[in-house]
Every structure is written in structure tokens, then in C-alpha cells.
Amino acid sequence: MKLTPLIQSFVLHFGEMGSRWGINRTVGQIYALLFVSEKPLNADEMAEALGFSRSNVSMGLKELESWRLVKLQHFPGDRREYYSTPEDVWAIFQTLAEERRKREVEPTLTMLRGALMEEPGNDAERYAQARMAEMHGLIDLVTSWFSDIQKLDVETLEKLMKLGAQVQKFLLFTQKLPFIGQDAARKEE
Amino acid sequence: MKLTPLIQSFVLHFGEMGSRWGINRTVGQIYALLFVSEKPLNADEMAEALGFSRSNVSMGLKELESWRLVKLQHFPGDRREYYSTPEDVWAIFQTLAEERRKREVEPTLTMLRGALMEEPGNDAERYAQARMAEMHGLIDLVTSWFSDIQKLDVETLEKLMKLGAQVQKFLLFTQKLPFIGQDAARKEE
DNA sequence: ATCAAATTTCAAAGATTACTGAAAATTCAA
């Protein structure tokens, strides 16, 4: 399979973007190729289309599997493994967000909590802890809100997003509705 | 200046996290150090505390400046440049988000729009374009919503986040309020 | 204008990460 310039440029762009995000170029390109491919591809097809060695593709796929970003399937009478991406772009986005949370956000929160448990030994440490507490609060708030939001079905989510900053109006509104205000305050300390 | 173990572990953690996010370790550590430091630091102090060469710190600071993540200031009678981070963690978060949007999201959207303008040469390209359109729609929706949200003041934003998925209730509510429903639909095509 | 202090640049060295080909391991049909 030879890539057309259109698809080529998409694939190359994702390779570059990948590297900026700490994902290696190969992995980014493999993913991009699968994303725009109508039917699942096997490793040899990918290696040929991208000009990588077979073994490089194998490693890339392993990486993508660990991120739960690709689906594996077989065809009758063909022993080779075929890969594809989920159709639903929202689902892809959510998987990505969840994996990043597990791999990067959670360890950071754990580290911060650990540091906050320590008895400060001097003023510098006391100040540092105050800063870490602020950071912990922010990350915790943003991520738990994000995981809340993720529970919404896509349709609702899209409505919410299209609403944009207008949501503020309802928020003001809620201050006046005690029964909802109650709920809204469930996370307040 | 010698770092205490508490601060040390914070700094090292951010160095590691930085590399996973395509930011070099030095830059991550410098930023972490400034973040937990009560008073602004000059380059020599940073180099000594982190055990880097002076020139490495200089490059790291240049990088951080290009991200608008550090503030520069001078003290009377001292020619050296002192750096610090903004106090407000929300402001930091927003700067980071905005810079990433400029550097990574916008170029991606531009590339996608370009690809979508092309006349598809065959079925593979037609399918690829459909996928790119889906991706463009998602990225565009999420980022424009995000920039909308960023316009809210911090207090409102925190309320909104603490509300979490409860926001859905209001959303259902709005479907029945025509005057608001109008607003909410302003982005519908 | 001079000069020392401070910062930046940059080529080279060092470290890390990515990629390959060959070999090993696995899989599955016969």
C-alpha cells in the first residue's frame, strides 16, 4: 500500500505531534494510519506503508495496546493480526484522557499527598508545602470534575460544550434554588 | 542553596513528568524549583541548587519564558535577573493551556482544514477525509469550549467544577426554557 | 568610553531514545 499525499501529510503531522507529547514518532504515525484507514491493517501492511521495519511496528502496536487505543481482530482463514481504531472519536478521547490520568496525574497526586504529610523542617519547607497544597487542590479539582463530566453521555456532553460560558447563567440561577444548591455543595469542605 | 529531601523529591518528580510531556528534564526541574520557592531566584542559585551548568539553566529559562511561565524581576543594587512563577495556580494552568493550544492544537486544526479542502482522489481518501472531519469537529468543539470556560472568573469556575456532572440537571432544565435554549443553540449549525 | 559582572551562544561531548535485523518464541493448521 502506497500512501497518497493527503494521507501522508496527516500521518506525518501526527508523528511530529506525538514527539512533542512524549510519544514516539513511530507510534504516532501508526496510530494516524489506523485512524484514517477504512479497514483494519496487519503489521506488514503498516510497515510497508510507513517505511518502518516489521519489528518497529510490532513495538509500536504493543505500546498502543498498552494505551488501549487500538482494537485487535482476526479474519477467517488469515492468521495475521489486524488492528483498527475505535470509530467513535469521543471514545478515543476518553480513553486517552483516562490513561493519562492513570499514568501521570495519579502518581503526581500521590507524590504531593506524601509531601504534604511530612512535618515541615523549616520555613522553606512550610512555604513549599503551601504551594504543593495549592497545586494538589487544582489538579484534584480539575481531574475529578473531568471524570464527572466523562460520565455524561456524548449527546449531553456536546450540548454542554456548545453551551460554553453560558453555563454561568445557570450557575447564578442555582444559588437561588436550595434543593439544587445542596447537591452542588456536596464537595465543599 | 541545598535542597531539602521534601523539595528535592518534588523537583525530581517534575523533571520526570516533564520528559513524559515532551518538556526536557532541566526545564521541568527549574520550573518546579521556582514554583515552591518563596522568593525569586537568579540563575546561579538555580544552577547550584539543581546541579546543572549555568548555561543549561540559561537555556531552560529561555524556554520557560517562551511559554510565559516565569516572571522576571530585578532588585535594587543587584544586576542579576531574578525569576519566579505567578502565585495564582489557576493563572498558571490557563497560560499553559493557552500556549499548548497555540503550539499544538491550532497547527493541527490548520492541517486538518487543509486536508479537508482537497478533492478526494479515491475511496481511501474519501474515507480518510471523513475521519479527519470527525477529528476536526471534536478538537474544535473541545478547544472552543475550553476557551469559553477560561473566560469565567476563577470563583465561578470552581463552583462549576464542584458541581460536576450535576450540571446535567440544568441542561435538561434549559431545554424547557426557550429564551435560554436560544442562546444555547448559538453554535448549532 | 571602559570594564567587570552577567547572560547567551554554540560546537562538541555525553546520554538517551529509536530503530533494525537476526534469532527466538509463539501460534495454529495439518
Add this chain to the structure above:
DNA sequence: TTGAATTTTCAGTAATCTTTGAAATTTGAT
């Protein structure tokens, strides 16, 4: 169980990215 097809592993090499020290530049007080 055998063996061909397929996938994975891994040690070595290649490529990229990071860090340094020396030199060049900039800065600002005198």
C-alpha cells in the same frame, strides 16, 4: 507433534536530544 507462518525479543547501531565549557555578547555602573 511437526513445521511454516507470524509475532516478539533483544543486542547493536543510528539518530536525536541534552548538557557542558569556553568564547562572545550584552549590560550597566563608574
